[in-house]
Amino acid sequence: MMPLIRPKHFFRVAGHDEGFMPLNAFDHALLQAGIGDTNLVRMSSILPPHATEITPITLPAGALIPVAYAAVESSTPGETIAAAVAVAIPKDHSLPGLIMEHHGVGTAEEIEKTVRLMGQKGFEHRKRELLEIRSISSEHTVIKNGACFAGIVLWDNA
Amino acid sequence: MMPLIRPKHFFRVAGHDEGFMPLNAFDHALLQAGIGDTNLVRMSSILPPHATEITPITLPAGALIPVAYAAVESSTPGETIAAAVAVAIPKDHSLPGLIMEHHGVGTAEEIEKTVRLMGQKGFEHRKRELLEIRSISSEHTVIKNGACFAGIVLWDNA
């Protein structure tokens, strides 16, 4: 049997950090984002109908958590990297929203501006009326190995 | 508790499109394939025993959906890209089948021919008797940012 999973809540998180290796930097960025010590299952990238935003909660350690996220790692000292996600929320809450991810070399402001526009364009393509776009980003200037993370966590046991 | 998830049905989908950014093109390709507005959870790549093919259904918006897929994006104007998946189906339906993915620069015909051969080779390696191979593909010639998608959706509530 396949359970039908359509989470009812979401929250935004972002973090950045250095680490021994790029994957350590990613792990530290997750901890800094407040969702370390969980098992992220990456998915593409829809806000279920009627889902509402909650303030970030402490997730159960080691649980499998569906998340749409942007991440970037760099080992180029002095380079500024950023990751951002945006949620386009429909006027009609019985319709799904759209999550977009973007990352790259650049500032959080630049990357977040682009990801918001990506969400807007996705709604225009669907001819779906947009209520608003909510976003979050992180930025990091690399010392040795750096990582940025930004994600939308889906959750329904809140 | 971890639910044991072994879907009983599958269907084939494919699509391609342009978009504002490569991820928008991917999002549009999913919509064109008929599985937009869902949360794809990517998996590697087995057809559960006894699973049968159904005609594509409208999936519940925002639900988490297991899918094996090939995808390719390109921002090189004029370039032709393609994505294809194949399902190798065993003669003995109590055995699992094999899903293969392939993508690249090339025509749908070329990419789909290769992915079918990949499925065949996977069965030869297993010394498993092959009933048939079913496949699907999409092809796109890039204008600005293009994407192709082809996938096998697993489903069991049909």
Next chain:
Amino acid sequence: MMPLIRPKHFFRVAGHDEGFMPLNAFDHALLQAGIGDTNLVRMSSILPPHATEITPITLPAGALIPVAYAAVESSTPGETIAAAVAVAIPKDHSLPGLIMEHHGVGTAEEIEKTVRLMGQKGFEHRKRELLEIRSISSEHTVIKNGACFAGIVLWDNA
């Protein structure tokens, strides 16, 4: 409804092989690791609290299986590649452990040494007392298309 999934057991697997195409090599490496013919759902990378190691079991064919893994493919004849995973296990079993993945050109010994250090560094960063690190790796010298796989499978129906 979203089931809260926190598996209670884990086991280590690794394999390597050649194949017709790189994805075939990966598929063969999974078979060689004893977890072929399942649907791996990749996740990042935490050992749930109280999870205990079991000897590898035969997984149900076609089931969706959460796994943290390292994989590497190469089509450069003569090149030696390796993949390794490590689990850092806490002294206090009510706390989560940490799974790290690493892969690259090199020997299994080199790659596994690095991934074990990555696990140790992750615990130092968390100021969490380490009981021990357990790891597994595979190594392959490429003939035509080769792949290495090493993974930590989470499981709770044992």
